[in-house]
Amino acid sequence: MKRVSLGNTGLSIFPLIYGTLPLGSLQADLSPQEGGRLIRYALEKGVNCIDTATMYGTYSHIREALRGWGGEVVIATKTHTADPAAAREHVELALKELGRERLEIVHIHGARVADPFTERAAVLEELLKMKEEGKIGHVGLSSHYVEAFRKAAAHPEIEVVHPLINKIGLGIIDGTAAEMAEAIAGCAGAGQGVYAMKAFAGGNLISEARESLAYVAALEGVHGIAIGMLSQKEIDANVSYFQHGVLDEAVWDELEKRRRRLKIMEQFCKGCGKCLDICGSKALSLVNGKAVVDESACVLCGYCGSGCPEFFIRVI
Structure with missing residues (x-):
C-alpha cells in the first residue's frame, strides 16, 4: 500500500486517516461493535492511522477494531482541556481504554485557541513530560486558527499539526482558505507532519466531495487527510482515491447526494x-x-x- 512520511516524525502512514468522530455519541452513535467493524475494515484495506479524541467517545470502537489485529497502526488522540492535570488524565484514559502503553500522537485540541503556546502552555509542558516518560510518541496541535499554525511552525516541540482546511474556508476562525494553506506549508517546511481535517466542511461540501477532496489533497505540505466514514462503500471509495487516484463516478455520485445537518x-x-x-x-x-x-x-x-x-x- 502507498505510504507517506508524516513530516520528520519517522511515522509512515497511508494518506487517508480514519476520522472516528462520526462514529461516537456526538454524531451517528454507533455501537462499539458497529464502529469497530468499520475501522477494522479500513485497516484491512490499508488504512493505518486512526484519529480520535477524548471528547469523541470512540476509544471503545477503536479497541474493538484492534482486537486480534496484528498489523501496524498509528493512533492520534487529543486533549481539549486547559488544565495540565486533566490533560494527563485524558492521556492515561486513552492508554487504558485502548490497552496501549504508548500513543503515537497526542494533540493539544484547541479549536478556539489562537495562541496555544500561551493559553495552553502548561498543557504542552505536561504532554512533553509524558513524552519523556514514553507514554506519548509525538506531541501535536489541532486548531481552527491560522495564527495557531503560524506560531506552531516556530515550535519544534510540536511535531504534528491537524489543521482545518477546505476550499471555501468554512470553519476557519481568523482567515481564509488561502491563508490557512500558507500556514500549512510553513508547518510542513519546518518538518512538522500535517494531516488535515474538515475537507468536506463537516458535510457542507458533500455535494462537491470530489472537487473538495482534490483541493485539500493537492495543497503543499498536506501529508494526509482525516475523513469520517460510516459505511464500507465510503471506505472503499476513499481508499481507491488515495491509493490510485481513481474516482468511481457511480459511487461518488451516490455519496455526493448525502446530506447531514x-x-x-x-x-x-x-x-x-x-x-x-x-x-x-x-x-x-x-x-x-x-x-x-x-x-x-x-x-x-x-x-x-x-x-x-x-x-x-x-x-x-
Missing part, C-alpha cells in the same frame, strides 16, 4: 447556552431562549452536543 431538539432546549461556549464556528445563538444554528456557518463537528447537559443536540 445539526439537529437541535428545540422543544426540550432549556436555553442554558453551554453549547454556544463550545462552538468554534460561532454558528449557534439563543433565540427566544432556545439554541438555534446558522447552517451557513456550522461545520457539523458535533462538539456542541458534548456541552448539552440534556443531550438534545446531534449531527444526523
